Amino acid sequence: MSDFDYDLFVIGGGSGGVRAARVAAGDAGAKVALAEDDRYGGTCVIRGCVPKKLMVFASEYAGVVEDAASYGWDLKNGPFDWVSFQSRLNKELDRLEQVYRDLLKGSGVETFDARARVSGTHEVTLSTGETKSAKHILIATGGQPVRPDMPNAHLGIVSDDIFHMETLPKSLLIVGGGYIACEFAGIMNGLGVEVTQYYRGAQILRGFDEEARGLVAESMRERGIDLRVGTNIVEMAPASEDHTASWTGTASDAAMGADVQQRQEMQAEVDGPQGPVWVKSTTGQERVFDMVLFATGRDPNTKDMGLEEVGVKLGRRGQIEVDAYSQTAVPSIYAIGDVTDRVNLTPVAIREGMAFVETVFKGNPTSVDHELIPSAIFTQPEMGTVGLSEEDAREQEPVEIYCTSFRPMQTAFAGRPDRVLMKLVVSKETRKVLGCHIVAPHAGEMIQLAGVAIKMGATKEDFDRTVAVHPTMSEEIVTMRNPMRTA
Known part of the structure; x- marks a missing residue:
């Protein structure tokens, strides 16, 4: 019989923490508990990626109505109903939170709707007054937005x-x-x-x-x-x-x-x-x-968690310092996701959670590769990016820059001035594509696929050998033959 209440106690019910908890319990057969003092789903599902992307969708419809006239449609542009949209948004977030709760329950994870504080190298204390012991503790508390230090x-x-x-x-x-x-x-x-x-x-x-x-x-x-x-x-x-x-x-x-x-x-x-x-x-x-x-930055959620008291080292901004396997200075305590301030993206936190389970519960030491991670910014137009920027690449080695900017067919036909950008940063020596940057509608969808090729080490000639899909914006990625500049 174990000397601990649990094999694993996870603090934080966001994407990374939930994935680690349910995989450890469901796949590895560990006895797992998880504590969350807010809504399950964390920053991404409740107050980040998901609701923000739905708001992006909502905000783009005004332009659709305007452009439709150029395509022969007589649509009426009315005022935006925030209350109606917000009601549907909240229902969707409630649904997603319940999905997270059901996933944990279905995997056999015991959950506590309470704040957890580390009170020992193998111990956490809940805001309910309960104290629980665990062989391993995983911190996945994410981050929070900060206000500037100024009056009012x-x-x-x-x-x-x-x-x-x-x-x-x-x-x-x-x-x-x-x-x-x-x-x-x-x-x-x-x-x-x-x-x-x-x-x-x-x-x-x-x-x-x-x-x-x-x-x-x-x-x-x-x-x-x-x-x-x-x-x-x-x-x-x-x-x-x-x-x-x-x-x-x-x-x-x-x-x-x-x-x-x-x-x-x-x-x-x-x-x-x-x-x-x-x-x-x-x-x-x-x-x-x-x-x-x-919108002046985010800090890791490590305040008043008792971490330094038990020997966990924190960085200047409060981030938990971990090694390649997400282990802290205390062997029994690990941390993943935004609270470590490595790469603050939900898919990265999920991968770190999976790697943690492989390392600790499956005897397969696994680290996460944080290089060449594709990402998207949902500005209007979107920006998709993977690899090195032109500026960073130039400092590293001689490069060629293949770049084009043009008015896309759909909005040009409607008379809008919108422009898009397609850009490849290429190593002169190895011919590998070191970076790809796209500014265009749906850039996030495009950069995901470009990210596969670049992660595999594709060269500029590999791109050149790929037949274009016409007529699309993305075809420009494989039709740029001459570098715009070298450095």
Whole structure:
């Protein structure tokens, strides 16, 4: 008989944790428990990938109605019904959460709807007061959005909140330039909201291929998003207050400023984060927005979990440090997914969970290959990417760049200015395709298949030997014969 209550205790009911728990229980026959203090399904299913993608679909219909006239259809464009859409969205999320619960139950995993804290190298304590022991503990608690450290930041919302809005704002300021900020800019703009976006850097989507992100930024502006780079918030306050004394520095009495600040915070508690917000930018402009959305980063969920007390090492941002097999500095404790801040993608967390089970319960040490992972950004148009950007590849070795940008048939016929981009980064020496970048409608669907070829080590000549599918946008990937530039 085991000396522990369980062979495995999983903390976190997201995609990675649930997959590891049910495979360990169902395939490996382990006695498994899982604790989740929020909704099952985690960030991706409940407040990330799934609801966001459904919102992307919803936001694109306005353009469909407009384009239809060019194709002979007389469709009527009415106002977007947020309440109706949100109701259907919530029903779908409820259904998916139940699927996750049923999968765990069907695999024999015992579940606790409670917060779990690590209280020993083989022990967790639940918020219910129960203490459970386990031979192995797996941390899969994901991450959470963060607000900037500035006065009145509580007046803004974060990405988790956007799915719970009772009504759509008329005007929205999005602060940030990463993929979450840019995706929601496109979504809200498509739903009829007046969107302004501030990003402190020189160009949005830092870290992605420069040419590709430049086209995304251009397209966002063409669609009506007021994108302002080199811009950030310096001050914000409830719009109902007189800001002159507290924000412009004209008050003669510091106590008066403190009193105004206190009244602002009290008013914010009454209004809630969706009340009108006065904002002053680094460029000196002042404006009132119905809502401010902070999309300024995410931090791993490791706060107050007792990890460092038992010897688990955390990085600068709170991420759990693990080896290639997801093992922490404490041999009995492992971690997967966003909480490790390796590659923060749901399919990666799932693979890490599967590799953990292979390693720990099936005696087959397995690590996850984090190289050449395809990914998509659901901006409008989408961006799909796999491998090295042109800039990173140039620093590594001599390369050839094959690139084309053009107006796709469907939208060109409708008279829209939209452009797409197809790009291959190729090693001069080995001829291998080091990176592929696509900016186009359905780029996510295209990059998945390109990712297979690139992961297999396909060369530019392999692409050239592939017959094009005509007429499609993706055919350009195999018809680019001459490099646009070399480096």
